[in-house]
Amino acid sequence: MSQPARYDAVVVGGGPAGSAAGSKLAAAGLKVAILEKEKFPRFSIGESLLPHGNSLLKELGVWERVESSGFMRKYGAEFCTADKSRLRRFWFAQNLGPALEYTYQVERAKFDELLLDNARESGCQVMEETKVIGVENPDTATMEVLCEGPSGPFKIETGWIVDASGRSAFAGQFLRIPRKRPQKNRRIAIYGHFENVLRNGGKAEGHITIARIKGGWFWLIPLANNKTSVGLVIPSSELRDHGKKDLEEIFAQALQAAPEVADRMRHSNRLGQLKATGDYSWKFPTFAKRRIILTGDAAGFIDPIFSSGVMIALKSGIRAAALISHAKKEGRGLSHWDRFIYTFQVSRWMHQYAQIIKVFYDRAGFEVFMNPSPFLQIPLSIARLVGGETKLNSFDKLRLLAFQWICRLQKIIPIAPSIPSLR
Ligand SMILES: Cc1cc2nc3c(=O)[nH]c(=O)nc-3n(C[C@H](O)[C@H](O)[C@H](O)COP(=O)(O)OP(=O)(O)OC[C@H]3O[C@@H](n4cnc5c(N)ncnc54)[C@H](O)[C@@H]3O)c2cc1C
Structure with a gap:
């Protein structure tokens, strides 16, 4: 093998998380390679977006393209x-x-390609049909990423790895981080x-x-x-x-x-x-090491009932890129605090959905969900969550807490009419 090429950052996977992280890192002046094992456009499931994700698409500079791509308005x-x-x-x-007011239902083959093209235009070197199979000297400033491309195996040297490999969770598996199963x-x-x-x-x-x-x-x-x-x-x-x-x-x-x-x-x-x-719904207990950061589904996966996956993937990709560019400017790896805050924030976004997902799968909870009490303005708080709001205010949090208690009560005293077909 010849001398490995050197990139400031290597992104594993060119889905929404990888494209978002890559675009932001390149825009911050880093030399970035995105390694994607498939040839795009490729099929992916997860087609329903959330309105709070629109601002992320705007931040990435792709909103106009999304608007003019002929996707179905939601x-x-x-x-x-x-x-x-x-x-x-x-x-x-x-x-x-x-x-x-609206967002889009997207065919992911087209949507993901649009995001990956944007990463390419931002300056990323995108290598499709290239699978990452290993890392030498993991979590150091001179990692060697082992790749399998169309012309055979090769290595890339890098100081940063963004894992955006989706549910195959390349880095988590490679680093043998044990998974947690909230469900x-x-x-x-x-x-x-x-x-x-x-x-x-x-x-x-x-x-x-x-x-x-x-x-x-x-x-x-x-x-x-x-x-x-x-x-x-x-x-x-x-x-x-x-x-x-x-x-x-x-x-x-x-x-x-x-x-x-x-x-x-x-x-x-x-x-x-x-x-x-x-076999879904799990997460790793930590999403960041000193020089490896897990984004999107590669960090954890929550049940897709509330269509939160793409938004969390974009959000975590953008956040991870900000942390890396900041640390790189200071010539250091991610600090304990960086790693803690990143894991905490991304977990919190996931946790908010996890709470309401529990209610949805519980029969009594679903009966209340379908008849939430209007005087507590619970529907408003649920709608905010369903719309992708990840920063709920204290009133919303209290309302959702009240909602969860009403759901528990429903098991003892029927407050909302029962739904016989679910019994
Ligand atoms: C049944 C189901 C329904 C869903 N419905 C919705 C929905 O309606 N709305 C929503 O927002 N979300 C939904 N999701 C979730 C959504 O699909 C994901 O959260 C989202 O795709 C995550 O983006 P990502 O970039 O993290 O990963 P992905 O989109 O999975 O992208 C990962 C990329 O990494 C590549 N890759 C993997 N391993 C390697 C490797 N070793 N080397 C190189 N490349 C690699 C893959 O080829 C892939 O292109 C659903 C998920 C499921 C399972």
Whole structure:
């Protein structure tokens, strides 16, 4: 092997977290390489954005391009029971104000490519079809990143690694950091793209629909060009218990018990195979070492029910880049304080969602969620969270606490009407 090229920072993975971190690092004057194992555009799941993520796209300089890319506008979200007995529709404008009136439902192949192109234009050297397979001298100023590219193996020398490798969590695995699982029950998502799925009319056309079934839920995300992303989330144990292997059979069976979704899909046809992703919700206890920093899903993954993944990926990528450029200017690695604050902030964003996700999966909690008390203005606080607000004020925090207590109480004294199909 010839003498390794030297970059100030190497970013592992060119998804939203990697592109965001790379763009910011390059803009701060660092020589950056983004190593991406796939050739873009490539399929990825996670198509529903949150309005509070818009400002991050603006900060990265891609908002205009997102606006003119023909993605489906998303003005809100709706939650329902798949038996059609309950429906709650949220509008971002009503709850978050006119500045956050809408965001987008995006086909990730196109969206991620747009972000990666932006990183390239910011000055990053993007190497696609290049997989990172190891690191020599990890967490030092002279790390050697071992790569496998189209013309064979090679090495890159660097002083900083941003791990943005998504759920494959390259650095966490490599450094053998033990994972924490905040959610006891493992789940599996089965999903695909469909054509001709029935949509809401008017501005609600782009609403994401979350339809709750016993033990799980369906999502319907309307995309551009009459395409809809439909997914089913169920406990992994259901696959084991019934000895079922075939994704199509499981999906079809769940649809039979979900008239709300089945009716919308009556005249649809599937585009390509169904895919499955299993065993999610975990995080590492620490997201930063002296010279290696974990971003987006590579730091931890929370259940996607509230569509928070891309926003947290962008936010953590931007934050990680700021910490690195600051430390580099001072000629040092990340301090204990940097590492603590970064882990604390990113964990807090995840934790806020984790709390409300718990409520969503709990039957009694969901009954209250579908009938939250208006006098406490709980719906407003939930809508802020659903819109992607990660800095809830004290009133919102108190309301959410009250909401959690009401959910607990619901198990003893029924406060909200029960939903028999979930029992
Ligand atoms: C079923 C499901 C539904 C979801 N729905 C939503 C949603 O509606 N809205 C939302 O916001 N989020 C959703 N998410 C979450 C969202 O997909 C992720 O949070 C988001 O993609 C994270 O971005 P990232 O950049 O951290 O990782 P990724 O987008 O996964 O990007 C990681 C990149 O790293 C590359 N890579 C991996 N390993 C290596 C390596 N060793 N070397 C080089 N490259 C490597 C991969 O090829 C990939 O391109 C969902 C997730 C799941 C599983």
